[in-house]
Amino acid sequence: MTRLKAALIGVSIAAVSLQAATTYKVTGRYPVAGNGGFDYLMIDSGARRLYISHGTQVDVVDADSGKLLGTLSDTPGVHGIAIAPEFKRGFTSNGREDKVSIFDPSTLQLINKVDVGKGPDGIYYEPASKRIFTNNHGSHDVTAIDAKSGAVVGTVKVGGDGEQAIVGNDGMIYVNSEDTNDVVVFDPKSLEVKKRFPIGVAKTPTGLAYDAKTHRLFIGARNEPKMIVMDAASGKVITSAPIGTGVDYAAFDPDAKLIFFSCADGTLNIFHEKSADEYEDAGAIKTQQSAKTLAFDPKTKKIFLSAAEYVETPATDPSKRPTRTIKPGSFVVLVVSK
Template identity: 40%
Template sequence: MKTLRFAALAALALLGLASPSRAQTAPYHLLHTIPVGGEGGWDYLYVDPAGERLYVSHGTQTEVIDLKTRKLLGAVPNTPGVHGITVVPGAGRGYITCGRANACVVFDVKTLQNLSTIPTGPKPDAILYDQYSQRVFAFSNDGGKSTVLDGASGKVLGTAELGGDVEEPATDGKGHIFVNIEDKSEVIEFDAKTLAVYHRYPLAPGAEPTGLAFDAKNNRLFSACANQKLVVTDSRTGKQVAVLPIGKGADGAAFDPSTGNIVTSNGEGTLTVIHQDSPTKYTVVATIPTARGARTLAQDPQTHHLFTCTADLGAAPPATTDIPRPRPSIVPGTFRVLEFGH
């Protein structure tokens, strides 16, 4: 019987049916396409699991989608050059960075109306609410600053001097904030309360990092870089653990601790799925088609679904001195959210 059992398990393993890692890394597939319409570009998406809402940056407003019905609930108006969105749990308010206005808009999560506008550093981009410090960090993509706000009141508490063009952040939930510095190709660590910078870790051979995800259990940072590399860094020591290939135009990253999957969203129109086989071993397991322009990413921590957004794209306008790399034109009325899951 022991021999027969061994033979059966061996046969199953050959078929891939007895492999736990195979079950964990089943490719994602498109579950829903949520039409939004309208005009304008886009950047970050944000999932509010408590409110069961998805917030989507879109031109001069922020679209709000009900995740139960996948219908538009409305929009937060007057958010010119919207980039990042976050909601403070239990406070009834959210915060939106407006790159064109050099400001952060505070809004009511029930009415979606603007409560106030707070000046920030130049070109505020990513934003983060840190539960440990109960602070909101509005990161400038120009000038290396982060405007620090009290999450409950919106009061300005200070400015973190981070040095460089700041991109996506992550928190360990214990008072340490990590953030990619795009122009210096590094990831840094600073204190959520004192705002002192503790460490600056180089990401070479990765260059121009944008998307950032974090594995709190294993102290791993995942930086998605513009030169088609994902760099894995030990957040305690700064040591590089792995460098893996990803798609072109990556601007978002997510980590799912339930599956061990790291996913990057690539503007070329793909998701790269990498599995954490162990804290020191990583394997690219799938490339999932999305749509051209779908470069940002948000993950629902409850359903583990992934969200990205895009629109139909036309030809790019001619390059100028001010805009050497113009983006393609956007076909009006085609903006949509793509939802992926297992």
């Protein structure tokens, strides 16, 4: 194959990937009953189940139809959901009671609750260590739970409020620390912090995604809203680009080389990774205000976002802020696809 022909093929592949990115749009809405607050949602792609944090409960819907399959109750202030498939166990981070609920995903029945650090927020499963981790915003640490037994096995002293996390090729967990403005790298087995990578170019990092082939971290920061691309080995910042305000989650499609950031201002930013050090803006999708978290389905390439409308009630004291409440009947899961 000649160099010119190879180059033309490379350009064609890049053009197709970029064109595919720009065809994303909101294609569906799954109404969900109830008026509670919301945070993360998580998809079990194999089981075709979408888990949605919703006030004091987790609603579970069919990912393809939006049909409500069931509800896991008694999860006060739930933030996130994680599944350990080999043990047929699910876990929720209950922020208001400093506990994790352990449940059976097939029946949604509660098995047990365990005490963790203060204010558990994000929660995730690391399959090599077979442990569940919670990012605790009240105690500024991470709790490790044995997924099989449900026992707490230790604490990672990250010294910050962890947001989204990923597992790297090196077996380490990388987690954004939103109050210290760095990426903390820790060993899921020894629970030791190995590295800290200052972000520098922006503050309040929340969303985090990862390309295992190029070893690049994709960080979404709220203060001076940016996507930051970082070398996962060295912590070097490669580049950055503006995004919407109120970012809270990120995802990466390794097939199309697309990076997604969901923002509370109603923006879903999409970027295309041309190479390890080259990136282009693939366009922004208008979603809905408050749609700050997402779940990416690797099977269908669809993106799901929780959102709701808010009503502001003026405070009786003019010096105080208005009260914001969710408009009854407005909670919904948006479906974004090609």
